[in-house]
Amino acid sequence: MTAAYPLYLRTVLRTGKSRSQPAAFALNQPRRGTAYPQAIGTDTPVFWDVVFRFTPAEALVFQVWFTSIINRGIDPFTLPIRTEFGLLTHTCQFVPDSLLDTTEGGESFTYKATIMARAQIIPDGYADAAELIVGLPDWPNWAALLDQAVTAEMPT
Numbered sequence: 001m002t003a004a005y006p007l008y009l010r011t012v013l014r015t016g017k018s019r020s021q022p023a024a025f026a027l028n029q030p031r032r033g034t035a036y037p038q039a040i041g042t043d044t045p046v047f048w049d050v051v052f053r054f055t056p057a058e059a060l061v062f063q064v065w066f067t068s069i070i071n072r073g074i075d076p077f078t079l080p081i082r083t084e085f086g087l088l089t090h091t092c093q094f095v096p097d098s099l100l101d102t103t104e105g106g107e108s109f110t111y112k113a114t115i116m117a118r119a120q121i122i123p124d125g126y127a128d129a130a131e132l133i134v135g136l137p138d139w140p141n142w143a144a145l146l147d148q149a150v151t152a153e154m155p156t
Contacts, residue, residue: 002091003069005079009058012050014082021046021120046120047095048081052111059109066100073099079115085126090117 005011021044027035054062070077073094080087094100095114103110126133 003065003075003077005077006061006065007080009061009065010052010054011080011082012048013053019046019048019083019120043119046090046117048092048115048117049098050113050115052113054109054111055107056109059111062111070094081117083120085121085123088121088123090121092117 026038026040028038029035052062066073069075073096076091076093078089079092080089081092082088092115095116098112098114101112103112
């Protein structure tokens with residue numbers, strides 16, 4: 001069973017977070033002719049470099065959770081992460097190469113780590129509406145009008 005990040009603790013800092021993701025394709029170089037892309041797969045993980053900042057009491061809770069609940073970072077856990085789509089809960093795992101570098105600064109503890117999620121979550125509806133989102137300039141202003149038109153004016 002996947003453990004949940006303690007929701008009463010502060011989540012990752014927005015200013016100290018970056019995301020990277022490997023390509024879902026490789027560029028094959030034939031002996032003659034031009035290179036061509038070849039799909040590797042659709043299951044590409046997402047990596048976030050994150051920073052947690054806690055008070056001493058919160059740092060104690062975080063250390064107990066990290067050590068006892070998720071087995072010193074070995075076990076996966078769920079963590080709400082802010083993306084372009086808002087705050088979404090991802091199933092994550094710590095990457096061992098950058099595991100919790102800690103800095104104590106006065107009355108705060110700062111932890112840096114890299115976490116990995118199996119994939120970037122895109123909420124339902126966005127993939128289906130991709131043509132509209134990409135095709136309409138300033139699409140957020142059209143969203144309410146389109147929703148009304150599709151759900152109320154155009155019955156199925």
